[in-house]
Amino acid sequence: MGQKIELKTTKFNKNIIFDLNRSLSGQDGVTYHNIAHASLTDEVSAQLALKLFQFSNDIDNIFIQSNVVTINFVSNIGTAVEDYEELIEDFFLFYKDEEE
Secondary structure (H helix, E strand, O other), X not given: OOOOOOEEEEEEOOEEEEEEOOOOOOOOOEEEOOXXXXXXXXXXXXXXXXXXXXXXXXXXXXXXXXXXXXEEEOOOOOOOHHHHHHHHHOOOOOOOOOOO
């Protein structure tokens, strides 16, 4: 149940920018510096940041502004971009379709 998020990904060095087809926060944007910071609120952007921080210890910070999510990493993440794309695409899914 829920809808997949469609996104366009731009990667360079230690940063990945995801351009989503829906808004997650207001126009001011917010930066999350760690898992504790992301867990302080129930906002949708904080819930996504929390999920991303739980997924990887390599994240330095996450900036979310409207429909753009920027993840800054401690080091270059190489080819692991697809894992982050899948996590964001499935963020609004409550359960996935069972594969036959």
